[in-house]
Amino acid sequence: MLNLENSLSTKRILIVDDLVQARSSLKNMMGIIGAQRIDTATDGREAMELILENDYDLVLSDYNLGKGKDGQQILEEARFSNRLKATAQFILVTGENAVERVMGALEYEPDAYITKPFTLSMLRERLKRIFHTKEELRPINEAIDNGDINQAIEIANFLLESKPRLLLPVSRILGKLYMREERYEEALHVYSQPLNTRMVSWARLGQAICMHYLGDSLGALALIRQTLVDYPMYVQCHDWAARILLALGKPEEAQEQLELATAISPRAVLRQMELGYLASQNGDHKIAEAAFEQSIRLGRHSCYKTSGNYLQFARELQHGLSAEKTRDNINLRNKALRAIDELRQEYSGHVSIMFDTSIVESKTYVAVAESDKAKGAVDRAESLLARIHSPTPDQQLLMTEAYIDIGQHVKAKDLINTMRDSKTSNLAQNALDKLRALEDKLNAMTIREHTAKLNAEGVALYEQGKLMEAIEVFDQAVKYDEVGVSVLLNAIQAKVSHIERTELDVRQLKDCYVLFKRIGSIGHLDERYDRYDRLKTTCIRLKRAAGV
Amino acid sequence: MKFEQLAAAVIHDVKNQLQSLMDEEQLALEQLPAQYRSIIEPILQRTNRLKNDALQLVILFRLGQNRPFPMDDAWLRDSANDAIEASLIQFPSVRLINEIDEDCQGFYNENLIHLALMTLITNSVQAGATTVTLKGEEIDQASGGVRIQVIDNGPGFSKSMLDSQGETADEVSSHTDGTGLGLYFVKLIVDHHKAPALGTSVVLSNNAKKGACVTLNLP
Numbered sequence: 001m002l003n004l005e006n007s008l009s010t011k012r013i014l015i016v017d018d019l020v021q022a023r024s025s026l027k028n029m030m031g032i033i034g035a036q037r038i039d040t041a042t043d044g045r046e047a048m049e050l051i052l053e054n055d056y057d058l059v060l061s062d063y064n065l066g067k068g069k070d071g072q073q074i075l076e077e078a079r080f081s082n083r084l085k086a087t088a089q090f091i092l093v094t095g096e097n098a099v100e101r102v103m104g105a106l107e108y109e110p111d112a113y114i115t116k117p118f119t120l121s122m123l124r125e126r127l128k129r130i131f132h133t134k135e136e137l138r139p140i141n142e143a144i145d146n147g148d149i150n151q152a153i154e155i156a157n158f159l160l161e162s163k164p165r166l167l168l169p170v171s172r173i174l175g176k177l178y179m180r181e182e183r184y185e186e187a188l189h190v191y192s193q194p195l196n197t198r199m200v201s202w203a204r205l206g207q208a209i210c211m212h213y214l215g216d217s218l219g220a221l222a223l224i225r226q227t228l229v230d231y232p233m234y235v236q237c238h239d240w241a242a243r244i245l246l247a248l249g250k251p252e253e254a255q256e257q258l259e260l261a262t263a264i265s266p267r268a269v270l271r272q273m274e275l276g277y278l279a280s281q282n283g284d285h286k287i288a289e290a291a292f293e294q295s296i297r298l299g300r301h302s303c304y305k306t307s308g309n310y311l312q313f314a315r316e317l318q319h320g321l322s323a324e325k326t327r328d329n330i331n332l333r334n335k336a337l338r339a340i341d342e343l344r345q346e347y348s349g350h351v352s353i354m355f356d357t358s359i360v361e362s363k364t365y366v367a368v369a370e371s372d373k374a375k376g377a378v379d380r381a382e383s384l385l386a387r388i389h390s391p392t393p394d395q396q397l398l399m400t401e402a403y404i405d406i407g408q409h410v411k412a413k414d415l416i417n418t419m420r421d422s423k424t425s426n427l428a429q430n431a432l433d434k435l436r437a438l439e440d441k442l443n444a445m446t447i448r449e450h451t452a453k454l455n456a457e458g459v460a461l462y463e464q465g466k467l468m469e470a471i472e473v474f475d476q477a478v479k480y481d482e483v484g485v486s487v488l489l490n491a492i493q494a495k496v497s498h499i500e501r502t503e504l505d506v507r508q509l510k511d512c513y514v515l516f517k518r519i520g521s522i523g524h525l526d527e528r529y530d531r532y533d534r535l536k537t538t539c540i541r542l543k544r545a546a547g548v
Numbered sequence: 549m550k551f552e553q554l555a556a557a558v559i560h561d562v563k564n565q566l567q568s569l570m571d572e573e574q575l576a577l578e579q580l581p582a583q584y585r586s587i588i589e590p591i592l593q594r595t596n597r598l599k600n601d602a603l604q605l606v607i608l609f610r611l612g613q614n615r616p617f618p619m620d621d622a623w624l625r626d627s628a629n630d631a632i633e634a635s636l637i638q639f640p641s642v643r644l645i646n647e648i649d650e651d652c653q654g655f656y657n658e659n660l661i662h663l664a665l666m667t668l669i670t671n672s673v674q675a676g677a678t679t680v681t682l683k684g685e686e687i688d689q690a691s692g693g694v695r696i697q698v699i700d701n702g703p704g705f706s707k708s709m710l711d712s713q714g715e716t717a718d719e720v721s722s723h724t725d726g727t728g729l730g731l732y733f734v735k736l737i738v739d740h741h742k743a744p745a746l747g748t749s750v751v752l753s754n755n756a757k758k759g760a761c762v763t764l765n766l767p
Contacts, residue, residue, distance in 0.1 A: 021571075095564075115659060117567050119633055125626045164689060165653055168621050197691035198655050201618060230616050 002135060004128050005034030012054060013038045016047040016061035016074065017093070026060065026093070029120050033127070044069025045301045051083045059084070060114075063094040069302070070267055076108040081303045086141035089134055107236075109172065109202070133169055140173055153177050160193075167194055175206045184210040201231050209240060217244050235265045242274070251282050259287070262294075269295055269304040276312060289316035296339065307353045310343045314360045323369035336364045352395070355384040359398045366405045378402045382411075393419065393431040400438050404445065412442055444482060451477045455487045458494065467498040471508070478515065485528060488515050492535050496542070504546050512539050552613070559605050566599035589640075596637045600670075603663060604733060611736055617657040619741070624652040624684040624694055631665035632682070639673045648684040648696075655692025656741055656766055664737045668698040668762050671730045677702030677759065693767040700761075704754035712752075734764070741766045 013035050017023040023040050030038055039054070041047035043065055051059070051074070059078070061071035069077075071092045078084040092110040112130040114123065134141075140159065143152035156174040159166055171194050178187035191206035204227045212220035224241045228234060238261035245254035258275040265271065276291035292313035299305040317336040322329055340361050347353040362377035385391055385399050396419050403412035416439055419427070427435065454477035461470035474491035477483055492515050495508040516539070522532045573592040577585055610617070625648040632644040665682065672680045677700035687693045735750050751763040 117571075118630075121633060122626075122630050125629060129623055129626065165621075168655075199616075199619065231618070232615070 002128065002132050004124060004131065007131055008034035008127075009036050011035065011037065011057040014041060014047065014050055014054075014056045014059045014061075015039070016041045016044070016059065016065065016071065018042055018062065018066040022062065026123075029123050030060070032120060033124050043067075044071075044074050047074050048077055048302065051078050052081070055088075056084070057088050059088070059090045061090070061092060063092050063113075068267075069298075072108070072110075073267060073269075073302075075110055076268075077303050079108050086144040087134075087138060089130065091130060107176070133166070136163065136166060137169060137173065140170070144177075149177055149181060153181075168198075168200065172202065175203075179206075179209065179213075182213070184213045188214065199230075201227060201234055205234070205237055205240065208237075208244075212240075212244050212247070217248055220244055221248075233264055235261050238264070239271065239274075242278070246278070251278060255279055255282055255284065255287070262291070266294065267298055269299040269302055272298060273304070273306075273309060276309075276316075280312065280316060285316050285319040289313065289320075292316055296342075305346075307343055307347050307350070307356070310339045311356055311360050314339045314364060318360075318363055318367050321364065321367035323367075329368070333364065333368050337361075340364070351384055351387050355381055355388065355395060356398070358384060359402050362402050363405065371406065374406050378406050378408070393427055393435075397431065397434050397438065404438065404442055409442060409446055409449075412438070416442070447480050447482045451480050451483045451487060455483075455490060458490060462490075462494050462497070467494055467501065470494045471498060475511075478518075485519055485522070485532075488519050489528060489531055489535065491515055492539075493531075496535055496538050499542055500538075504542065506546055509539065509542055509546060556606075556609055559602060559609060563599060563602035563606055566595055566602055570595050570599060593638050596634070600634075600663070600666060604667075604729075607660065607663060608733070608736070611740060617660055617740060619655055619657045621692070622654055622656050622658045622661070623650075624648045624654055624696065625650050627658055627661050628665060628682040628684065628696075630658075630662050631669060634662075635666055635669045635673075638670070642669075642673050642677070643679040644669065645679065645681040647681055652684050652686055652694065653689075653692065654686070654694035654766060656694070660737045660740065661696075661766075664734045664764065665696070665698065667730045667734055671762075672698065672700035672702055672760065675700070675702040675760070687765065688767060691767060693765075696764040696766070698762045698764075699755065699759060701759040704758065704760045705752050710752055710754070734762070738764050738766065 008030070013030060015023060015026050015030065015038060017026065017040075020042075023042070027038055027040060039050055039056075041050055045068055047059075047061065048069075050056075059074070061074055063071040065071060065074075071094075075084075075090045075092070078090065084090060089111040092113045093116060094113050095116050111134060112126075114126050118126070136159070139155045140152050143149070143155060153174065156170050156177065159170050160174065163170075171190050175187045175190040178184070178190060188207060188210035191203045191210065194200045194203050195207070204223060208220040208223040208227070211217075211223065221241060221244050224237045224244070228237050228241075231237070238257045242254040242257035242261070245251075245257060255275070255278050258271065258278060262268075262271055262275055272291045272295040276288045276295060279285070279288035279291060292309050295304075295309040296313055299309060314336040317332050317339075320329075320332050321336070340357055343353065343357045347357070358377050358381035362374045362381060365371070365374035365377060381399060381402055385395060388395065391399075396415060400412050400415045400419075403409070403415065416435065419435060454473055458470045458473040458477065461467075461473060471491070471494045474487070474494050477487050478491050492512045495505075495512050499505055499508055512535075516536060519532065522529050526532075570592065573588060573595060577588050577592065580588065607617075625646060628646045628648050632646055635642075635644060669680050680698060680700045683697040683699065685695050687695050731750070738750050749763075749765045751765070753761045753763070755761055
């Protein structure tokens, strides 16, 4: 067995624990058994700062670190940001109630875990075992650190045959390597081996993932559900159940699984983000809003911090906003604006992000009917877009939509034309669809404005007694299919008045019937019913009089 | 919150509080002059007993809910050492010997086996043993199966207990002279390690000359 004192003396070590006594006790113990270069951190944030600054050979972190990140998240971030080599060790210190969660981790698993409470001699023995195993796995991990995955696979297979005692740790690494290379058949075989004789939760999950990628998603889902019966707190099973359900076209059920996962482990940023996007896609904006709010809070001091969370949070809030001046509405508005402010402070040098921020800001103001502020935000977006060398179609579409929102239809039309002229051939189908939808929206709005103007003009002429001129104007308005019932009734009214006052003009009378046909039937309770009924009775009378 | 969850949380908290209390008492033992240690030691022993009882409750509660304990590679000598160290707080004058080979590797839940061994050591000492020896060996390398023996120099098992071999945990405990909770608990733990298609067993026997032997087979 290896000499622990020698091994520890050269290692750079980080100890993470939020409790001062536990931290200093572990530091003392590590000093007694030979460690010389020890740093300590009180929480996940400090731990990550140290990990980003220094190359640690060993991290000993408590699992439960109070309010901030937990130990598993530190491990995930450290490995995610490539700040911890495969040859470095991460050991989680955990109470017996959290062992289930720690052991199940398939993607970012700790090298080992030590269950609390432990004494000095327990720690010494445990570390000896852990270091001994890690030393046996060193050739695989060195190959991984060198980026030579094929060699790592080769060595792992050799170790599996030559050292059956390493079945579990080697299978765990090998399965992951095969999956990374998308060699799912081989990964499935690797995960099946330990399951022949042992009930290993991570191997069952590994099997299920391989089955899913090999096309048997239903079988994979059944296996995951079976594993969850045995290990209901196995959070990664819920994650994968969600992914598989999503692939099977069941986004609502996928969301349920992610909600279960976040209830068990609410502090994982990536999981919260996944839930946020899925809930948003499902139209469940309350859940999405909460998930993005958590993503912002948890990601604030992590490598997962992203402007997307802030933007998406503000977008989700917009769904609940209205022009009402209620306390709830004002709170929502302020929440969205605070997220926007934080974005401005954190990403001020990023033009594209600032552009997105201004767009979201304008939409927030539009939603609460603060049109001046909305216009100010659109102006800012416009000048930021001008600074972007080659704006993407998405950015141009967002700008177009913002113009439409605040009634700058000419600018919107110009931008649509620019996109059509320069990029039609390059636009993806999705962008083209959006462009068409915006064009339709713009056309409908333009027509609505135009016909409203014609209607107002017609009414004014009618009131002045200029019936023929009023009829001409209403005739222009009713040429558009989009005009409403009121305009159609106005047009009929003008024609009927003209017939009654001047001459029985059959052409105008026939026009009235065409317009009635367009109106269709109107219910008794409709406020326009009396007028409709009166005009219809008059037309029938005129029709009889005309003998047609 | 469900009653079960609430109860589990309370038991868990009691266990943690007792562990903190033990840490404080051990610190006091280290810092106080030697003449005061004899006052603190019994307090530490009773706290340790309470903590172990609380831990048993936590585990019984979970076993009662049929929630599995995760298993992993584990080394029998280390598990035995841990149990011996924890038991020495309670019984400092008893001779506890670990004869398990350093490389003896198994596949089990360390916490459960640690507690089973502590329970068996406690049973032996309470029956009057002054020496307890722990032995172990691998019985199936492929599955991580191990055999553990706890051998003492006490009075041995009564005939009625030896006759109850192979019966259920409840029946085993009904034949014991004490409360029977200890053996019942050990049998529950061993049963929890039942591998597919393989059985587990707790075998009681008496040594040829003097004393009892409990054999745990974990396939």
